[in-house]
Structures are given as structure tokens and as C-alpha cells.
Amino acid sequence: MDTQLKFKVNHWLKNDPDPRTKQELQGLIDANDETELAQRFSGRLRFGTAGLRGIVGAGPMRMNRLVVQQTSAGLGLYLKHQTRDVETRGVVIGYDGRHDSKQFAHDTAAVLTAMGIKVYLTSKVAATPLVAFGVTHFGAAAGVVVTASHNPPQYNGYKVYWGNGAQIIPPHDSGIAACIDRAATQPIVMQELEKAIADSRLVMLEDDFYQAYRQGVKTAEVLQNHTRPDLVSLSYTAMHGVGAEMAEAVLKDAGVTQVYSVATQREPDGDFPTVKFPNPEEKGAMDRVIAEAKKHNAVLACANDPDADRFAVAVRKGESKVEPGKGEYLMLTGDQVGVLLGHYLLTHAAKNQRLTCTTIVSSSLLSKVAASFNATCRTTLTGFKWLTNVGMTEQTDDNRFLFAYEEALGYTVGSMVWDKDGLSALVAFAQLTAELMNKGQTIWDRLDEIYREHGFHLNAQVSIALKPETPNIGAYLRDNPPSSIAGKKVLAIDDISSGVRQFEDGRTESIALPASDVLIYQLEGGARVIVRPSGTEPKIKCYYELVETMTPTDSLESVQARTQEVMSRFISAHQLSLPN
DSSP states (O other): OOHHHHHHHHHHHHHOOOHHHHHHHHHHHHTTOHHHHHHHTSSOOOOBTTBEEEEBOSSTTSBOHHHHHHHHHHHHHHHHHHOTTHHHHOEEEEEOSSTTHHHHHHHHHHHHHHTTOOEEEESSOOOHHHHHHHHHHHTOSEEEEEOOTTSOTTEEEEEEEETTSSBOOTTHHHHHHHHHHHHTTSOOOOOOHHHHHHTTOEEEEOHHHHHHHHHHHHHOGGGOOOSOGGGOEEEEEOTTSSOHHHHHHHHHHTTOOEEEEOGGGSSOOTTOTTOSSSOTTSTTTTHHHHHHHHHHTOSEEEEEOTTSOBEEEEEEOOSSSSOOOTTOEEEOOHHHHHHHHHHHHHHHOOTTOOEEEEETTSOTHHHHHHHHTTOEEEEEOSSHHHHHHHHHHHOBTTBOEEEEEETTTEEEESSSOSSOOHHHHHHHHHHHHHHHHHTTOOHHHHHHHHHHHHOEEEEEEEEEEOOTTOOOHHHHHHHSOOSEETTEEEEEEEETTTTEEEETTSOEEEOOSOOOSOEEEEEGGGOEEEEEEOSSSSEEEEEEEEEEOOOTTOOHHHHHHHHHHHHHHHHHHHHHTSOO
């Protein structure tokens, strides 16, 4: 082992407070596994706008107690620079049900209280939206939630909220990262939690805090449609996460009493034993909740991901004039749920609450639905941090924020929580379903209405691996702008890196989005292609959208099948046009 690596490893070993990761590191040293050690000490786990997320293990490139303590010291340092009254305003800390989450949360509290900063710490596991809620509820300076959301069991993470209750955006991410680097060179000072409580520097958040969130959902302005909730039956899974208790409570408050939880997935379990991957989008993850729905002939099969910030739903087919095949359950896409919720909320919204937001890679359908209601739809970069920060900045007394969504199953309903919230989204979707059932309609009927008015929108995404020797794909596409893609004429190209939209006739206009390496091609017929080159490996991510007119003889199934066929050809033709 070279001298520099040996010094780094021994220094880490001396400071690591966790016997398990110390033993793991010692094992790598004893096995002389220089390759693995070099990888573990090649840098630090990068702190970005989503905070930290990584595999739990020893060393600075993994999630562990020392990394969490150093990160907390860096966060505390940055907050002291940025927020004059951080000591009294404090920081809210919560954690999910993963094996190390409670310890990481307690370490965070011990570091921050030692720095003289007040901490509000959840007394038990908490859904991520509760922490975001807690920041504005207490008027705190920041929030931290220890969670790896829907990542595999070996992961954990550290997510940071700013004092506005939304996820951090630049320049806070790089500012915190710089302070972490500084803190990592200093000894970490920690305060015993019992002493912090005695000094009134640590407040344990007991049941009254959880009930405050529950009451907030119950009284939310946008969740007051109580049309026949008794008609709705649904199965529910927390996917071995932390959502079940609160999900059942907020549904009960809304009058939805036919709720059947999947018992084998109800309690938090960091091993996630019954799912290969605890993400509702993954194949097979919804199998048990759909089986539970079939058992009770429920209308909906609903899921939250393990930290309950995402919401997924499969809907029973049949009993509909447009969707035959009674008894089967079909999963809705994130875009379909987003458009359904947006349409529903705009139908009932107050005249001064008409601001919606979605992301550049989500369906363009919400913006068309919003326009039909004379409402506003803002399009942001990908990520909920952008959706809520833009929603907060753009809202006025005459145009209050109503709803935002991204296609990866993230929704926020109203402004109680400035992050995605799978619990309030669950209530809103149940209320939409109840209203439709009261009129003898289904979710499929509503989708059919929306598609007939605005066109059937189909979205797909594909990661394309390029040969290592392929030239810089972003530079190539900018130097060789296509006039058509897959036989469809290019009407405009948005280059988000330069903030310029160029039309086919040469006209240009500016785009009000933060710079990002993204190209958007607007094509004839409402089609769209978005290309995001990877900055770290030879691949690109492509997002496709096609819009088909529904004919009077079309059913949802027939237009879906037809558009899917067109989409397959469209994607193939686009991929063939790229350099490789």
C-alpha cells in the first residue's frame, strides 16, 4: 500500500466511532485489498443538491457515522455563516426505517447541539414529508432527513432542507460541501443527547408533532372534497417503509374506511425482504398490493415508497364505458397520475390558486390542461428542489401555488409541504376516485376525457450507451443541429446550457432556466425529444413524447397500442441518427 493511502486509512481508522465499520476497514487492510481501499479513499461522498446518498460502509466514499458527523459539522458551520439566528431557530431532524438511520440522526443531533444549535429530533421514524413540514411548522433554519428513499437496502442518505421548507438548491449545495471539507480536517465535538435535552437545546418530537402533520392534511384547503369517500376501497402498501401508520390515519380522517394494508409489508424493515427493489416503479414491486386489492375487489391498489414521499397507484379495469377487462389492475404512469391530480385540483381550486409546476422531462399535458383552465403551469429543471423553489418564488396573492409533480411518482398538493408528499397525494387521489364513482365514472373515464380534449400523450425514456471513443455527444449535437428527427421536422431547439431557444427560421429567444447540459427538440405534431448527455460516462439519456389525436372510434387501449408502435419506431430512428 502506498504511503499516502496508508496514512489516509490509518487516520480514518483512528477517528471512526463505529466498531462495525472499523472492523470492516481492518478486514480490508488485513486482506491487503489495495484496490478496494484506494476506491474507498479516492475522495469524499459528494454532497450535492440531494445531499448525500451512498452505500453504507467504511471510508469517506461510503455512508457511515464519521461521514455523517463530518457532514453535520459542515452543515452547522454553513448555517452559522448564513443564518444569523440559527442557534434559536434550530434544525429539524428525522429518519426512516433503515438499519443505520436512527444512529445517523442521533449523531447529527449530537454534533449540531454541540455547536450551540437547537435541534428538533423525531422520537421515532418519520416519513420524509413530515420533516419538510416540520421546518416551516417550527420556523426552523434547516431540516435533515436520514433516508435513502427507494434505493436498495445497502444504501442510506442525508437530505437537507433550507429554512423555506424546500430542498436546497445552488449555491447552498456547494457552500455546504466546502464547509464539510473544512470540518473533515477538524476533530468532531459531540454533545450527549441527554445533556442537550437538559440544556433545552434538544427537543424530542413526540406524538403531538405527528398529529400536527395529520391535522394539517385533514384541514388542507385543497383536500376538502368529501364526496362519498365511503365508495372508495383500496389496498395499501408501505413497502417495508415508514408510511403505513400515517397513511391509514389520513385516509380515515378523509372518510376512506375500506383500506386493506399488506400486512407483510406494513412495518419498517431495512432488509426489504419481500421486494427485490423497494421502488414502486420496479417490476414486481406492486405485486403484493395488487394481490391484496384483488382479494377485496378494491378499486385502487396504492403504494408509498419506503420514506413515503412518492405515491404509486394501480387502478382496477372494468365497469367503464372506455376500458374493458374487468378485474385486472393496471399501473398508472407518474405522468398520468400527475395530470389526473392537476386536472382534479384545478376543477375545484379557488380563483386565486392556479399556479402549477412540472419538469422539462415530464409530460407536456399538464401545461395544456392548465391553459384550458386559464391557469399557469411553470416548467422547471428535473427535481423537486426546482419545482417547489420555483412554485414558492412565482406565487402571488392573486395566483397562489396549487400543485406540482414530476414523472418519477412525485407530487405535492397545496403548500403545506414544500417537497413531494406521497401521503397527501394518496388522499387527493382517493377523493378524486370517490367523486368520479359518485357520478358513475372511473379513473379511466376521466383519462379518456382528458386525452380526447388534448390528445393522447405517450412518454418514454431510454438510456443509450455510447462507445468509449464516441466524441462528446453534447458538443456534436450542438455543432450539427438536426433539421428533422425520425422524419418529424424540428420546429425549435432549446439549449438549456446557454439559455437560448432557436426556431427553424433562425429567430431566438431566451429561456429562464438555470444552465444545465440539456437539449430539447420541439417537433411537428407536438412530438418532443430531450437529450441529456452524461457528464461522467459515455451515455446519454433521452426522453421522448408523442401526441396522437383520439378518433371517435378509439378506445384507450387502441390509441395506446397505436402510439406505442409509433414510439418504438420513433426511438429506433432517433438512436440510429446519433453518432456511435
